[in-house]
Each structure stands twice: as C-alpha cells, then as structure tokens.
Amino acid sequence: MKIKKKYTPLLFAIGIVLGIMLGSKLNFGQADGGLFSSNAKKEKLNRLIDYIDYEYVDAVDTDSIVDVTVNGILDNLDPHSVYIPKDELQDIEESMKGDFVGIGISFYPYKDSIAVIQAIEGGPSHRAGIKGGDRIVYADNIPLFGGSISDDSLSSILKGKINTPVTLKVKRDGVDDLITFDVKRGRVPLSSVVAAYMLTDKMGYVKINRFAESTHDEFIIAVKKLQRLGATQLTLDLRDNPGGYISSAEKIADEFLEEDKLILFTKNKTGKINKTYAEDDGIFEDGEVFILINENSASASEIVAGALQDNDKGLIVGRRSFGKGLVQREMALGDGSAVRLTIARYYTPTGRSIQKSYENGNDAYFQDYKNRYENGELRSIDSIKVADSLMFKTPLGKIVYGGGGIIPDIFVPKNTDYEIEHLNYVLRQGLMSRFVFDVLEKDRPYYNKLTEEQFKNEVVVTDKIVLDFISFAQYRQINLRARAYMAEYKRYLKATMAQQLFGNTAFERMVNEDDAMLNKIREITN
Known part of the structure; x- marks a missing residue:
C-alpha cells in the first residue's frame, strides 16, 4: 500500500492509550449490591444478549457484540476512557510494569529461522x-526453523515461569557447530529510561519514553551515574512520551522540587480534591534543569513539565x-479484559x-496535529491561541x-519538511531497523567485535547504502526522496545500526548530534 502524505502521527493515537494516566487499579467483586446491583438498564442489555444467544436465526459470536457495545459506550464518554480486550491486556500491563519473564531477546523471523536482533541488556x-x-x-x-512455529507458540516456548530453564541451540556466523546455551528464564527489563549520557562536561541528558512502574528507579540510577561524571545541569527529554503512571510522574517531579512544593491536584465528579506535594530532598533540587516537550508529550509528561x-x-x-x-483508573471486567475509565481531572500547581x-469527537481530538x-503553531509560537480567561501566574510572576497543553518557556519550531516528517514515520514503522539488520548480517563477525567508539570512527554509511534503503522501501511500496536528504538518512541509518549493536543510548547520542532543541539548550548555556 502506498503511503500517502500525512502529517497526523497515527501511531500516537495508539501510544496515548498506553500513556493514559493510571491512578490505581480497582477490582470489583461479584457480590450482589453496590455497583453491580440489578437495575432495569443492566437487565435490558443482558436480556438482549440472551435473545441473540438463544433465539437469533444465525450463529453469532456474542463476545464480539459485547466488545462492540462496550466500545460504543466508552466512545460517548471521552477520548481516554478505553476498553482493553483480554488478548491485549497482558502485553500492555507488561509494558507498564517495566519487565516481563522470559529469556530476554528482541528478534526477527528471518529466512525461516529466529534471528536475534539484540539480547536485552540485563x-x-x-x-x-x-x-x-x-x-x-x-x-x-x-x-x-522452517516456518512451522507460530508467533503465539514461539512466545509460549521462550517465555515461562521465572527461574525455569530452557536449553537453546544457536547457529552463529563463523562458528561451524551449534552452540548450546542453558538459559534460566528471568525478569527482563523493559527500560523506560532509554538513554542517559553527557551532552557536555556539565550537562547530562536523560530520555524517558513512558512512565512505567520502574521509571523512577531507572531515573535515579541514570542521574547518579551522570552526577558521577560531573553533571550539574540536566536535560530531561520527554518528547513523544505519551505518559503512563501518575505516581511515577509525581516521583520524577519530586526529584526536582523542594519539600512541600505542590506537584499537582486532582478533582473528581463530587468536587473532592487530592493534593500531592514534594517530599524530602530530591536528587536534582539544586541543579539547573531543562525539560524537552513536543506535540506528542502527553499525560504524565505534562504533569512533570507543568509541576x-x-x-x-x-x-x-x-x-x-x-x-x-x-486521570484514568483500570477496572477489571471479570473475563480477563478491563476498562480504563476517566475518574478525575488533574490540575497543575x-x-x-x-x-x-x-467536544468535536474522538477523531478530531486525535487529529489535532x-x-x-x-x-x-508548529513553526511559530505566535500562532498558539490562548484565552486570557485561562491565564495564571507562577510564584515569581511568570x-x-x-x-490545552503546556506552552514552553522557550519555543523551538518543528521542521515540517515533508521528507523529514516521512523519515520519522518510516522509523516508527520499523522499516529502517529491518533494513539495517540485513546490512549488519553481511559482515556480522566484524560488527560484533567493534566497540562503540570504533564503530563511530570506522563505520561509514555510503551513498550506496542509502540508495539500497530507498529501493528496499520502494519494494514495499513506500516512496522516499532521500537523494536530497543524504546527510539525514545517513545519520539515522548509522544510528539505527548503533542501536542494534550497542543499545538505545548509542542511537539517541547519534540522532541528537544536530538536534534543534538540544542546540538551543547549548546556545542558552554557553
């Protein structure tokens, strides 16, 4: 299918579902009375389902009817009250928990075998x-091998109970015989702090891609490491971060704020207000901090920025x-599925x-981009419409x-050139990652021996590699005009190679070399 020119980030509508702020999980029992007491409205729906089950002329999957009904009800509430089917709930919960139990690899089905892209660090x-x-x-x-294993079967083979053993036999390029690995399944981290490194001698950089249960602990480890390297300033990158757990956002904000500073407050339908304040000493209260946000920074990201x-x-x-x-709360529906229902609004300090x-519906809401x-407004701060009735002042008078969103203190325009937008779209689709895997496979023993510094200095992405990538995309009916953007494509291709060899920090370090927002921070601090 040919990719049409679009500026709406379609995947963000999916990402925002993962990023909705979760208050706490609520599991209602099945006892009579309370929320599940019988009433005419509930009985009406139950009776209709029974009629279809037992009397309708054709066989009907009533489970699918119920799913449609639930989604229809939630569509009439707000964009962030969502239904999560049973078959999706586990993956979402694993992502938000910050780990899963398994052997810890990312892989491709590749030429009728299972090819390891990267063994997950830790x-x-x-x-x-x-x-x-x-x-x-x-x-x-x-x-x-041989294409006989389905994705579901493969998942059940590689995952399992914690500390259970699995014997893997592996073919490695350059080694004649199969190598045997006895691996004990364990907790595999799904890091939400995806990069941490020094931008300058004094400036540390941390990128968070979502707010999971483990985010605060990961953040503390990353910042302490940067402080040992001399960081007295910090750039916290929350761009394209759709959010996550409200408690994780509160803990991150707390690390920058003095004790008893208000972080946020929530208000429910009865008008009840709950306030959250900073506690004790934060790890970066005294340091200079910069928060990067963009049009895809949402929910918990906005809590941190607003606080x-x-x-x-x-x-x-x-x-x-x-x-x-x-603010949403997750509520079990009794069959393995769940609903995340909006229970309150939150307010900045x-x-x-x-x-x-x-008010114009969900489609218009998610197409606001x-x-x-x-x-x-993506190119000029003067184009952002604000209402004087919604004007507030900070303690220092700002x-x-x-x-509608957090307006930055320092505006950096977006490069809305079509090809740059399209490059970002291609990256999100994983197309470049798949191509890069093929490039690395051509000389895997060489690439696996390199250090990150050697890779940076020795490996050159040629014009031919870029043109091969264009052909790779065209074969999949995605048309690129990369000939006019050789430098950008070379940087992203090399960064993607580094990601597969050395991890996400290597990717971010290379991609950020000519980043407009980071250049602005360098300009401010020099």
Missing part, C-alpha cells in the same frame, strides 16, 4: 552470551504539549487544567496558560 540471554545475529534453531529440542513550570523550576523547551489532563477540548500544522 536479561538472561545477555548474561548467557547470546549476541545479535545469532539464530536460535532449537529450544529444549523443539525446532524453531516544574508552575514552581519556577528550570525551563521548558520545545513546542506545546498534547493537552491531556484526565497554579490551578491550570491543560486538557484540550474533545493537523490543525496545529495548518494554523502554523504568565502561564491552561486550556
């Missing part, structure tokens, strides 16, 4: 010595954030609600606005 396979490019051909003598901005801590750099100020309007593109 996971069982990484500790056992499995490397990128390895082919797992047997697991407990079960053959994994710091309203307390006159640091500078917010970038573009107006997404604008989500609703000055009293701002940053929730944008959803197109409106921002067309009205020019003017801030509610009504």
Whole structure:
C-alpha cells in the first residue's frame, strides 16, 4: 500500500492509550449490591444478549457484540476512557510494569529461522552470551526453523515461569557447530529510561519514553551515574512520551522540587480534591534543569513539565504539549479484559487544567496535529491561541496558560519538511531497523567485535547504502526522496545500526548530534 502524505502521527493515537494516566487499579467483586446491583438498564442489555444467544436465526459470536457495545459506550464518554480486550491486556500491563519473564531477546523471523536482533541488556540471554545475529534453531529440542512455529507458540516456548530453564541451540556466523546455551528464564527489563549520557562536561541528558512502574528507579540510577561524571545541569527529554503512571510522574517531579512544593491536584465528579506535594530532598533540587516537550508529550509528561513550570523550576523547551489532563483508573471486567475509565481531572500547581477540548469527537481530538500544522503553531509560537480567561501566574510572576497543553518557556519550531516528517514515520514503522539488520548480517563477525567508539570512527554509511534503503522501501511500496536528504538518512541509518549493536543510548547520542532543541539548550548555556 502506498503511503500517502500525512502529517497526523497515527501511531500516537495508539501510544496515548498506553500513556493514559493510571491512578490505581480497582477490582470489583461479584457480590450482589453496590455497583453491580440489578437495575432495569443492566437487565435490558443482558436480556438482549440472551435473545441473540438463544433465539437469533444465525450463529453469532456474542463476545464480539459485547466488545462492540462496550466500545460504543466508552466512545460517548471521552477520548481516554478505553476498553482493553483480554488478548491485549497482558502485553500492555507488561509494558507498564517495566519487565516481563522470559529469556530476554528482541528478534526477527528471518529466512525461516529466529534471528536475534539484540539480547536485552540485563536479561538472561545477555548474561548467557547470546549476541545479535545469532539464530536460535532449537529450544529444549523443539525446532524453531522452517516456518512451522507460530508467533503465539514461539512466545509460549521462550517465555515461562521465572527461574525455569530452557536449553537453546544457536547457529552463529563463523562458528561451524551449534552452540548450546542453558538459559534460566528471568525478569527482563523493559527500560523506560532509554538513554542517559553527557551532552557536555556539565550537562547530562536523560530520555524517558513512558512512565512505567520502574521509571523512577531507572531515573535515579541514570542521574547518579551522570552526577558521577560531573553533571550539574540536566536535560530531561520527554518528547513523544505519551505518559503512563501518575505516581511515577509525581516521583520524577519530586526529584526536582523542594519539600512541600505542590506537584499537582486532582478533582473528581463530587468536587473532592487530592493534593500531592514534594517530599524530602530530591536528587536534582539544586541543579539547573531543562525539560524537552513536543506535540506528542502527553499525560504524565505534562504533569512533570507543568509541576516544574508552575514552581519556577528550570525551563521548558520545545513546542506545546498534547493537552491531556484526565486521570484514568483500570477496572477489571471479570473475563480477563478491563476498562480504563476517566475518574478525575488533574490540575497543575497554579490551578491550570491543560486538557484540550474533545467536544468535536474522538477523531478530531486525535487529529489535532493537523490543525496545529495548518494554523502554523508548529513553526511559530505566535500562532498558539490562548484565552486570557485561562491565564495564571507562577510564584515569581511568570504568565502561564491552561486550556490545552503546556506552552514552553522557550519555543523551538518543528521542521515540517515533508521528507523529514516521512523519515520519522518510516522509523516508527520499523522499516529502517529491518533494513539495517540485513546490512549488519553481511559482515556480522566484524560488527560484533567493534566497540562503540570504533564503530563511530570506522563505520561509514555510503551513498550506496542509502540508495539500497530507498529501493528496499520502494519494494514495499513506500516512496522516499532521500537523494536530497543524504546527510539525514545517513545519520539515522548509522544510528539505527548503533542501536542494534550497542543499545538505545548509542542511537539517541547519534540522532541528537544536530538536534534543534538540544542546540538551543547549548546556545542558552554557553
């Protein structure tokens, strides 16, 4: 299918589902009375389902009817009250928990075998010595080649109960015989702090891609490491971060704010207000901080940015954030599925609600990016529409606005060139990652021997590699005009190679070499 020119980030609508702020999980019992007491409205729905089950002329999957009904009800509430089917719930919960139990590899089905892209750092396979490019051909003598194993079967073979053993037989390029690895399944980290390194002698950089249960612990480890390297300034990158657990956002904000500073407050339908304050000493209270946000920074990301901005801590750099100020709670539906229902609104310390309007329906709500593109606000801060009635003041007198996202203190325009937008789309689809795997496979022993510094200095992405990538994309009916953007494509291709060889920090370090927002921070601090 040919990719049409679009400026709406379609995957963000999916990402925002993963990023909705979770208050706490609520599991209602099945006892009579209370919320599940019988009433005419509930009985009406139950009776209709029974009629279809027992009397309708054709066989009907009533489970699918119930799913449609639940989704229809939630569609009439707000954009962030969502239904999560049973078959999706486990993956989402694993992502938000911050780990899962398994052997810890990312892989491709590749030429009828299972090819390891990377053994996840800190996971069982990484500790056992499995490397990128390895082919797992047997697991407990079960053959994994020939295309006979479905994705579900493969998942059940490689995952399992914690501390259970699995014997893997691996084909490695340059080694004649199969290599046997005895791997004990364990907890595999799904890091939400995806990069941490020094931008300058004094400036540390941390990128968080979502707010999971483990995010605060990961953040503390990353910042302490940077402080040991001399960081007295910190750039916290929350761009394209759709959010996550509200408690994780509160803990991150707390690390920058003095004790008893208000972080946020929530208000439910009865008007009950709950306030959250900073506690004790934070790890970066005394350091200079910059928060990067953009139009895809939402929910928990906006909590952190709003808490710091309203307390006159640091500078917010970038573009107006997404604008989500609703709080959800996950509630089990009794069959393995769940609903995340909006239960409150949250407000920044000055009293701002940053929730944008959803009165025109969900489609218009999630396509707000197109409106921002067309009205020019992605290129100029003067194009952002604000209402004087939603004006607030911080303790030091800075003017801030509610009504739809966090407006940065320092605006950095977006490069809305079509090819650059399209490059970002291609990256999100994983197309470049698949191509790069093929490039590495051509000389895997060489690449696996390189250090990150050697890779940076020795490996050159040629014009031919870029043109091969264009052909690779065209074969999949995606048309690129990369000939006019050779430098950008070379940088991203090399960064993707580094990611597969050395991890996410290597990717971010290379991609950020000419980043407009980071260049602005360098300009401010020099």
